[in-house]
Amino acid sequence: MSMVDISGKDVVYREAVAEGVIRLKPETIKRILEGRVEKGDVFTVSRVAAIAAVKRTPDLLPLCHNIPITHVGVEFRVIGDDRILARVSVKTTARTGVEMEALVGVSVALLNIWDMVKKYEKDGSGQYLDTFIEYVRVVYKRKGGIE
Amino acid sequence: MSMVDISGKDVVYREAVAEGVIRLKPETIKRILEGRVEKGDVFTVSRVAAIAAVKRTPDLLPLCHNIPITHVGVEFRVIGDDRILARVSVKTTARTGVEMEALVGVSVALLNIWDMVKKYEKDGSGQYLDTFIEYVRVVYKRKGGIE
Amino acid sequence: MSMVDISGKDVVYREAVAEGVIRLKPETIKRILEGRVEKGDVFTVSRVAAIAAVKRTPDLLPLCHNIPITHVGVEFRVIGDDRILARVSVKTTARTGVEMEALVGVSVALLNIWDMVKKYEKDGSGQYLDTFIEYVRVVYKRKGGIE
Amino acid sequence: MSMVDISGKDVVYREAVAEGVIRLKPETIKRILEGRVEKGDVFTVSRVAAIAAVKRTPDLLPLCHNIPITHVGVEFRVIGDDRILARVSVKTTARTGVEMEALVGVSVALLNIWDMVKKYEKDGSGQYLDTFIEYVRVVYKRKGGIE
């Protein structure tokens, strides 16, 4: 086992976009949209958490290389009345791609949403019957081309 | 916005179990089971990554409290020919629960599997058509009782 | 040189409050209040940064002990037309006080405000003539008593 | 909200210098100068803390980019009988400036001084009446030119 040797690879522009969905109770979605979540502004805090996590990817995934990230973008969209989609785009000019960084960003964005609305999602015995992350996937990755 | 005040809560035994599934190509699953993944032993590395991530939860989720973790367990199970399930259990004796820690552990376990098999999952143009995290959820959480 | 030995100290409730002020251009303050800062919601992001920094105090100050933080609160107030005051309160039940944690929180809150409005504060040659942190101080610390 | 996109910026030499002042009791300043601080050599420990903090800036300020730091210098000067000035210079060859890194270095240098002399600054009831950080500011930043 070892960290892949990227010494011989080209330093080129690279970007990746990943996305994922969390399912919540419709009442919780309403709370988020109306700014009635006690822990604060769910989308802003989750954006911050996602950006910070992207930068910490080589700390979380042991075989990932540490590279300079030149951009992280995070967007949220409410889907129907019980889902939130998070989309994270990451850019770099480096010897390796950034899809794992984008996936880490999406995962942490969704987990942070969960953390902030725990109170409204738990049932009487503290269980989460309605809450789950539905999927996390790479939308696309790209290498080279205009920056 | 603030970190919830848990100063007045009881220091009691708490545990939580979370799980999630990643879908991979059947050939990749075979590679993992036969130990033919170039980057190394996928399950062991992913266990290490998950345990380390559980301990770093308060660094990843800004509003999570830092608490002493007394146990982390990580298990993997292959489902059918194209899915791997990761299950993470976390224990503590503290003022707050550990479901977020378990969810972080599951997410990082699945992302680390992805990171180690990227090479076999990408198509000719570098895209991931078959790979995604299917779900991440809390199985249960428990508070008090015998340790 | 060594880390003070707190092995014999009592595990008691402790809290500390610190505050500090940053001076900015009146136009920048207006931008913040009207939500016209390109980098996003200055107060929310700075709150997140402060809370995360409080938890990382033993990583930043080599002789600080790692203790479980039970609460962090962060507040901002605009003073006059060119100043923002940040106030951070920290609670714990531990063997040592948390004034350094509160001071770290205030400092990072103010530095993060600066980071988000750099663009509007720099002059034509990239210098900061109007921007500075005016002071950072401990408001009070308390030990024992009702939690 | 997002991390500014610096993908298209030039990789050039950049440097920044920041400074700040902490006010302490004259007796404490004397202790520091005479090497009678129980916790150890205040200036050396604070230098180490500042250099380490500069490298961790992108962990502390969520929207800061991670870039390779090529130099950090830290200097202290006693002013009058009750003030210490800390000055931090940071260099890089990267796509973005380093004034936030220099400001983080100064803030942590001053906070670490405070941490090491807490015992001599607190009054009988544990309050800090004489201690505070007086200011933190950018001295200058520079881009391009000879390295």
Added chain:
Amino acid sequence: MSMVDISGKDVVYREAVAEGVIRLKPETIKRILEGRVEKGDVFTVSRVAAIAAVKRTPDLLPLCHNIPITHVGVEFRVIGDDRILARVSVKTTARTGVEMEALVGVSVALLNIWDMVKKYEKDGSGQYLDTFIEYVRVVYKRKGGIE
């Protein structure tokens, strides 16, 4: 005291190899080789720990520069019946060498082996009479040349 100024140094290919040896009881070595260590696969976990530690070198050694690591390799060899040798190679293309990174990797690899076999090495009163790290050294470092 300051971090050495490497602003003027060339960005060239560099590599370093370090190694070290831990002495354990022959029974413990047998356990490791036969996969009977309760805590798991000692070599794989130690490899992961070493790779992660290499990346965190600038966090551990205050005066080390943060540079992009392009490769980390970790190998173990059993010597006689009571010794394990760990060898770590590190590559980069940067302004400074990576021998400290390789030494950190070796040290953490050996310490992690120790951590995983503590139970079998301790005597009845919890002391380690047979266990120690015998040496840690740089095998060679190299600069420039073909990557």
Added chain:
Amino acid sequence: MSMVDISGKDVVYREAVAEGVIRLKPETIKRILEGRVEKGDVFTVSRVAAIAAVKRTPDLLPLCHNIPITHVGVEFRVIGDDRILARVSVKTTARTGVEMEALVGVSVALLNIWDMVKKYEKDGSGQYLDTFIEYVRVVYKRKGGIE
């Protein structure tokens, strides 16, 4: 593989002491003692590095538990004309021992000495012929008793 379950263990006072030796050129030892090392005060910086590393042990050794450290002490002694001994003592009141923390502290103390005197230890072709860590071991560990 999993993190040992310490949920049922007693929260008691525990301490551990570890030590290790680095061999350097006699001229380098003289430089250190006479304060002529360009990078600064070797013993103070290495003490800081060791204390910081002790607190980060659960980040470095994946299966180590995160526990509150109540004391870290670091001492150095020159042996003969070409050796430095580092001794680190760690205390806690927790569910598990701290010998790994003490060993991490010693290793990082010795590695940091190395980092600060690299310049004087390398030969003309950049190799380290005289420098190595001679040993690292646990002196003793203790559990319970008076704090």
